[in-house]
Amino acid sequence: xxxxxxxxxxxxxxxxxxxxxxxxxxxxxxxxxxxxxxxxxxxxxxxxxxxxxxxxxxxxxxxxxxxxxxxxxxxxxxxxxxxxxxxxxxxxxxxxxxxxxxxxxxxxxxxxxxxxxxxxxxxxxxxxxxxxxxxxxxxxxxxxxxxxxxxxxxxxxxxxxxxxxxxxxxxxxxxxxxxxxxxxxxxxxxxxxxxxxxxxxxxxxxxxxxxxxxxxxxxxxxxxxxxxxxxxxxxxxxxxxxxxxxxxxxxxxxxxxxxxxxxxxxxxxxxxxxxxxxxxxxxxxxxxxxxxxxxxxxxxxxxxxxxxxxxxxxxxxxxxxxxxxxxxxxxxxxxxxxxxxxxxxxxxxxxxxxxxxxxxxxxxxxxxxxxxxxxxxxxxxxxxxxxxxxxxxxxxxxxxxxxxxxxxxxxxxxxxxxxxxxxxxxxxxxxxxxxxxxxxxxxxxxxxxxxxxxxxxxxxxxxxxxxxxxxxxxxxxxxxxxx
Numbered sequence: 181x182x183x184x185x186x187x188x189x190x191x192x193x194x195x196x197x198x199x200x201x202x203x204x205x206x207x208x209x210x211x212x213x214x215x216x217x218x219x220x221x222x223x224x225x226x227x228x229x230x231x232x233x234x235x236x237x238x239x240x241x242x243x244x245x246x247x248x249x250x251x252x253x254x255x256x257x258x259x260x261x262x263x264x265x266x267x268x269x270x271x272x273x274x275x276x277x278x279x280x281x282x283x284x285x286x287x288x289x290x291x292x293x294x295x296x297x298x299x300x301x302x303x304x305x306x307x308x309x310x311x312x313x314x315x316x317x318x319x320x321x322x323x324x325x326x327x328x329x330x331x332x333x334x335x336x337x338x339x340x341x342x343x344x345x346x347x348x349x350x351x352x353x354x355x356x357x358x359x360x361x362x363x364x365x366x367x368x369x370x371x372x373x374x375x376x377x378x379x380x381x382x383x384x385x386x387x388x389x390x391x392x393x394x395x396x397x398x399x400x401x402x403x404x405x406x407x408x409x410x411x412x413x414x415x416x417x418x419x420x421x422x423x424x425x426x427x428x429x430x431x432x433x434x435x436x437x438x439x440x441x442x443x444x445x446x447x448x449x450x451x452x453x454x455x456x457x458x459x460x461x462x463x464x465x466x467x468x469x470x471x472x473x474x475x476x477x478x479x480x481x482x483x484x485x486x487x488x489x490x491x492x493x494x495x496x497x498x499x500x501x502x503x504x505x506x507x508x509x510x511x512x513x514x515x516x517x518x519x520x521x522x523x524x525x526x527x528x529x530x531x532x533x534x535x536x537x538x539x540x541x542x543x544x545x546x547x548x549x550x551x552x553x554x555x556x557x558x559x560x561x562x563x564x565x566x567x568x569x570x571x572x573x574x575x576x577x578x579x580x581x582x583x584x585x586x587x588x589x590x591x592x593x594x595x596x597x598x599x600x601x602x603x604x605x606x607x608x609x610x611x612x613x614x615x616x617x618x619x620x621x622x623x624x625x626x627x628x629x630x631x632x633x634x635x636x637x638x639x640x641x642x643x644x645x646x647x648x649x650x651x652x653x654x655x656x657x658x659x660x661x662x663x
Contacts, residue, residue, distance in 0.1 A: 182206055189327070190269050194255040201256040222247055225298045226577070229602040237558050239600070242577050246291055246570035250306055253280035253327065264317035265328050277302070279309040282324050283569035285333035286526050288340040290574035293585040296348045297647060300608055304352035307345050310338050311354050314361035319370070319380040329379035334408055334480055335415035336365050336382050343422035344588035346429070348644045359430055362423055366439065384409075388416055393448035395462035396478065410449045410457050411480035411527075414490040417445040421493035422589030446491045447501060455502040455511060457484040482527040485520045492530055492587035495537040509538040516547050523555045524565030529575055530586045533594040536640040542626055542661035544640075545597035548579050549625040552599065581605075581615055582655065583642055591644040597625050598655055611650025617657050624657040 184203050188194030203211060223240055230236050254260035258272035272278050295303040314320040320339070323332040339362045346355055370381045384394050394409035424439035451458040451466050459467040459478040467478075475484050488511070491498040499508040515521045515531055522528050532551060535543035555564035556576055563572050578584040582598030603615040630637040631654040632646065642653070 182208065188255050189253065189261050190255055190259050194257075194259060198256050219244075225606050226581075227602075227604040227606070228580075228600050230600050234558060235599065238552075238556055238576065239580050241558065242556075242573035242580075245567055245573040246294065246577060249287075249569040250279040250282050250309070252277045254278040261327060262316045263313040263321075263324070263327055266316065270312075270316070276308075277305050278312065279306045280324070280327050281569070282306075282310070282321075282338070282341075283571070284323050284337045284341060285335055286568035286571040287574075288337040288344070288588055289526055289529055289571060290578055290585060291570045292341045293344055293348075293588050294574045294577060296345055296350055296644075297607075298605060300345075300348075300350050301352060303345055304350045307342050307350065307358065308353035310342060311358045311361065315357065317380070319375075320361040320365050322379055322382075331377060331379040334383070334412050336419040337415070338362075339365065339419045340422050340588050343426045344585075346426055347589055347591055349648070355426075355430070359426060359432070362426070363432075363435065366420060366423055382416065384412060388413065388445070389442075391448070391462065392442070392445045393460055396459050396467060397462045407477045408480045410459050410478040410484070411482075411487055411490075413449045414446050414457065414487055417443050418490065418493055418587075418589075420445075425589055443493060444497070446494070447497070450488065450491070450498065450501055452501060452503075455488070455507060457487040457490075480527070481525050482522065483520070485515065486522060486527045486531075489515075489531045489534060490527060493589070495534060495586075499537065505538055509535070509540060512538065513543070516550075521547075521551075523551050526568065526571060529571075530584070533584050533586050533596065536594050540663075541595070541640045542663060544594065545626050546661070548584075548596040549599065552576065552579050553622070582617070592641045593644070593647075594641050595627075595630075595639075597627060597657070599625075605647070607648055607650065609648060609650075611648070613647045613650055614652045615655070616652055617655035619657040620655065621657075623659050626658050626661045628656040628658045628662050630655055 184199060186195045186199035188198055223243055228239050254272050259269050260278045262268040262270045313324055321329050322336060323330050342358050365382055369385045370376055376383060387394050393413040396409060420439045421443035424436045424443060427436035427439060449457055449460055479487055499505055502508045512534060532547040533544050567573055580599045581603050583593035583595050586594045598615050598617040598620055601618050601620055605613045633651040
């Protein structure tokens with residue numbers, strides 16, 4: 181039995197056009213060959229060498245799962261329904277793609293930074309799609325899915341994704357229009373409760389601007405939230421940092437100054453007494469921790485120890501606020517030695533990489549490898565949690581390559597421990613960035629020395645320009661830490 185099928189969000193005519201354009205024949209082998217070639221080209225963007233088939237399957241399974249979302253939403257003629265529930269049919273320019281289904285609270289962390297390396301043109305089209313959503317709906321969305329606003333999750337991370345793309349040189353989207361929409365999210369709020377309820381604007385922005393944090397006393401009606409105050413504060417502070425970088429690059433210095441000041445708001449909710457994230461009242465008092473489950477009211481999908489590390493843009497400041505390097509390192513150790521780390525959800529994804537800031541990169545190498553070995557398996561249910569549109573898999577890809585974007589919106593990647601003897605990233609500019617670690621193995625997880633293009637390299641991070649310039653980064657690996 182032979183069958184052909186096509187779909188469209190514009191109507192039956194669009195589906196028929198898609199079908200006749202993409203599968204005009206009944207040649208099954210031809211369709212299969214096209215699909216095979218599509219996946220060969222996608223998976224071939226990163227060439228990995230290993231004799232361990234299980235490790236190869238983990239890596240390429242991760243790249244496969246990190247290749248589905250966001251997805252193309254327009255018909256072959258460029259038409260798609262306008263964003264936000266409208267019935268208008270909109271036309272994309274010839275050859276351009278409109279993307280939809282951004283699980284943004286998850287994917288800004290690693291999936292979108294990965295695309296900025298291996299597929300920057302598509303990454304730019306995704307950012308332009310966010311701009312178009314804001315053009316059509318009036319507000320830059322927070323968590324755009326099903327081609328509409330949603331009230332899912334917290335933060336304002338379309339700003340983070342757009343800012344990261346721009347900082348890393350992606351230019352095929354309208355950054356001026358993007359900045360206008362990002363700025364509105366950061367400085368204005370909807371006039372009606374119904375707009376908040378539909379997912380437009382930052383919830384509780386008024387309180388965030390008034391106090392510098394979200395106090396426990398916020399009313400549901402005013403702020404459209406009844407919990408998660410501490411997590412929201414920390415995420416808004418980070419988003420403001422990213423937006424300040426874009427503002428400075430575009431010459432909006434007054435905005436940049438204001439946003440940089442706001443990005444220090446994390447200090448209001450990291451209790452200097454305990455050194456952990458806590459909830460705060462409007463009068464400045466930290467809430468007592470008499471009930472161990474109270475944190476569920478003000479922390480999003482995690483615990484205070486997880487969100488304590490959500491200061492990716494000011495790790496040195498966090499270290500100082502906690503009481504210095506030794507205190508910071510001890511608390512970070514406890515995340516693993518006391519089994520507080522939880523890889524199954526995104527708030528922890530940067531934690532293992534933060535030992536670098538304490539001058540203990542061998543611990544990053546150790547714990548990142550531990551996570552790779554214990555949280556990823558080639559079996560049904562083999563991931564530590566929901567893959568969340570490819571974020572869990574993108575984390576693994578970066579970890580295997582030996583670096584990770586702890587702070588999207590900056591140009592730095594913290595270095596870890598490459599797990600393959602050779603990884604070659606094919607770049608759209610025609611160059612290749614090669615990570616060479618001939619002795620890398622499940623035993624040799626510690627970096628002994630590094631060279632970049634033949635010269636000794638002493639930093640514990642690399643920059644985006646290091647990667648896109650092409651070249652070779654060589655790792656000497658061994659079984660014991662080298663402090």
